[in-house]
């Protein structure tokens with residue numbers, strides 16, 4: 376049986392819409408095996424609602440099928456078991472983690488049986504094809520901070536480690552927000568002034584992270600391309616960002632398409648930021664869970680386990 380662990384991710388980081396992302400130490404674990412029994416079985420732990428047991432709603436299963444098709448491998452009876460630690464539809468890359476888990480797991484199963492698996496580039500390409508943008512799937516696969524784009528159909532990325540001592544606080548509202556809904560409120564065009572605003576912040580953010588200039592993160596996480604439009608879907612967003620900055624966070628952004636908010640915080644300073652974010656969300660009528668989470672250097676990890684034991 377193959378076991379895959381995939382981290383949550385926070386995409387955009389403010390100005391880097393569809394481009395920047397970081398992996399978080401919050402994980403989904405999946406097990407996958409060929410059973411030799413006709414019917415496929417999906418078992419899910421850690422998520423209520425039930426829909427994920429249905430193949431058509433389960434992106435791990437769909438990604439695995441895509442990988443098997445690409446490799447021309449037909450497993451006879453698939454068992455898929457999931458332990459979910461990444462909240463679904465909260466802007467923490469649950470769909471990206473599911474897609475990466477399915478592709479990586481299926482590739483490893485096929486490789487053991489046939490000697491042929493998918494390359495990292497194949498996996499990223501299929502993952503972007505399913506997810507629609509590369510900013511979550513890339514750090515889910517390779518860990519750390521990533522800058523990613525598609526160039527003439529090819530996924531290109533650079534990965535780098537988080538600066539020492541930088542961690543995250545994540546405020547996760549109770550009410551989910553599907554990414555599709557949050558993309559639906561974005562405009563088709565932006566002004567040149569807003570494009571330049573974001574370009575300057577996104578490049579500043581990457582340079583600041585690479586050189587350890589944490590003093591620049593507050594300015595570098597500002598955004599005019601998606602957050603202003605999504606405020607209507609995330610009550611209190613602006614106040615939560617300001618409260619976290621006032622409590623000592625270095626940089627703060629809507630996590631992915633929301634509704635979660637990520638604050639980048641130096642180790643040891645998380646507590647006041649946690650309380651401030653929780654209070655600000657509550658003031659605006661949103662119950663949320665707030666967690667201090669380390670930034671993950673490692674992306675998807677695969678191991679074989681002996682299922683005969």
Ligand SMILES: Nc1ncnc2c1ncn2[C@@H]1O[C@H](COP(=O)(O)OP(=O)(O)O)[C@@H](O)[C@H]1O
Pocket residue numbers: 403427432433434435436457459462463464465466467468469470471473552553554555631632
């Ligand atoms: N662990 C999982 N296993 C299978 N499918 C999943 C899993 N987590 C999320 N999904 C799929 O992804 C959808 C949520 O995607 P999305 O709205 O993009 O949320 P997020 O912002 O968390 O990525 C779910 O409705 C489900 O279809």
Ligand SMILES: N[C@@H](CCOP(=O)(O)O)C(=O)O
Pocket residue numbers: 384386387392393394465466467468469470471508510511554557558601630631632633
């Ligand atoms: N760039 C995307 C990121 C979506 O991330 P998710 O974690 O909400 O799936 C967007 O902003 O739409």
